[in-house]
Amino acid sequence: MEKIFNGKVAIVTGGSFGIGRATAVAFASRGAKVVVADWVEDKDQQTMKMIKASGGEAIFIKCDVSDSSDVKSMTEKTISTYGRIDFAFNNAGIEGATANTHECTEENWDKTIGINLKGVWLCMKYEISYMLKQGKGSIVNCASVAGLIGLVGLPVYVASKHGVIGLTKTAALENAKQGIRINGVCPGVIKTSMVDRITGKDKEAEKKFIGMEPVGRMGHPEEVAEAVVWLCSDAASFVTGHALSVDGGWIAG
Ligand code: NAP
Secondary structure (H helix, E strand, O other): OOOOOOOOEEEEOOOOOHHHHHHHHHHHHHEEEEEEEEEEOOOOOHHHHHHHOOOOOOEEEEEEOOOHHHHHHHHHHHHHOOOOEEEEEEEEOOOOOOOOOOOOOOOHHHHHHHHHHHHHHHHHHHHHHHHHHHHOOOEEEEEEEEHOOOOOOHHHHHHHHHHHHHHHHHHHHHHHHHHHEEEEEEEEEEEHHHHHOOOOOHHHHHEEEEEEEEOOOOEEEEHHHHHHHHHOOHHHHOOOOOEEEEEEHHHHO
16 A cells, blocks of 8 residues: 555544544555544454554544543644644544434434534544644545435434534635645445444345445445545545545435
């Protein structure tokens, strides 16, 4: 793998599992030093092991993205350890409880918005502050196809992901002249523990999910990771404020 990110530093939130893990590994394989931030330390430390096994460098920082003091100290520790923040993938998220709009509880609303939307804002708040001092940086926020269309039974998740796209566009405009590019990714159905939780690994439920994908299969976390890495790279130097679907064609339908 070409080390296009040698000397660069990348933060990945929600990096212990799923799309975050694949992206942390993808950054490291290109030479970036990676900060794996997650609210629970995976007891097997699989992400850290995968990065170190391939000769990469990473640290784990425990951080709940919905907690401002955690996010502040996570970014401060990144600077004190590696001296800079070049890239950030603000990816940590939850699906929330399934319930139609009128049945959704206040607790579900506050928790899901707190992690998926406030969490992305808090991360950008501190990341952008450092990137402005550096005069350069690239941020990718994890939205979803649920940021582009409605989905029955997931009103809070959909609202949070639409919010992530609006926030991404606004932050991109605010920082476009300062050398900071800010984009979003909108994954379709990606085979991770989040989808396993929703389907309960039930074959019929999985078939229903696959049926929403024009390509006829679920995506792999690595396929989202490649899009994130491209958006962060200089190859995407004229791309900012964009929400990139990585969705097997779902949104085209
Ligand atoms: P995942 O496998 O559940 O991974 C999410 C990671 O984020 C987990 O390590 C989780 O920790 C962590 N996390 C959750 N809340 C956190 C918090 N408050 N602070 C820090 N870390 C936290 O899910 P995934 O499928 O990879 O999802 C990653 C992102 O992609 C999410 O934003 C999700 O909405 C988005 N997405 C996923 C799909 C899909 O089909 N999988 C589709 C569209 C968008 P725990 O496991 O310990 O909770």
